[in-house]
């Protein structure tokens with residue numbers, strides 16, 4: 583259904599539009615994200631693991647910027663807590679429509695509500711697990727503090743936020759090395775230099791990475807007491823923040 587190969591940037595494009603999560607991207611998304619994000623499959627599987635551990639009875643688990651619902655499905659298959667429900671949100675209509683088909687083809691029991699909306703418009707309540715898996719990076723940095731604070735407020739004590747992001751590094755030589763290693767990863771996965779260069783241009787001012795220190799500080803400022811990285815490969819990292 584969704585395993586077409588990503589060749590969106592394979593030929594030279596006269597006009598390189600800014601990257602958008604439109605139908606063309608939806609059609610190739612599972613292939614695109616696996617060949618582009620080092621550790622993606624591992625992170626998805628571990629989100630299932632973390633949800634099993636942290637999901638509480640009578641609570642909600644949120645997947646914000648769910649795309650086709652990979653993290654939602656991983657959680658759905660692992661949550662054992664009674665009366666727990668999943669809320670998966672994305673503001674791309676094309677993504678949510680395809681995610682509905684993905685969810686309908688899955689028979690696990692935990693109820694899933696799919697919401698097509700800007701995640702900033704969604705109330706976060708009675709949450710035990712909130713996932714932002716490579717989503718915050720697409721949101722205006724000026725909005726990020728407010729989003730993380732709202733999530734903190736909506737979590738129950740002992741609840742967690744899992745935040746995965748493409749990150750930047752303050753040390754320029756290290757930053758350049760990580761970018762190069764990421765591009766090598768993409769090349770090894772079959773992307774040409776032209777594909778890598780064109781997508782990089784399309785992502786400029788759309789995907790805005792911040793240093794890990796900024797993410798840590800934002801999470802601490804919001805009130806999270808325990809904040810640390812649990813996964814990192816090159817410039818892709820995932821943090822877990824726990825509400826005391």
Ligand SMILES: Nc1ncnc2c1ncn2[C@@H]1O[C@H](C[S@+](CC[C@H]([NH3+])C(=O)[O-])CC(=O)[O-])[C@@H](O)[C@H]1O
Pocket residue numbers: 603615646647648649650651652653671672673674677699700701702714715716717720721
């Ligand atoms: N303001 C917003 N509100 C809601 N959704 C948004 C917003 N901004 C962007 N999105 C959505 O966030 C998703 C980011 S992809 C997440 C992968 C997924 N988490 C996965 O685990 O497979 C990451 C990537 O492609 O690198 C897209 O589906 C956007 O439509």
Ligand SMILES: O=C(O)C(=O)Cc1ccccc1
Pocket residue numbers: 614615618619748781782785789
């Ligand atoms: O492809 C890249 O360079 C990325 O940084 C990751 C990515 C993956 C899927 C959509 C947008 C960005």
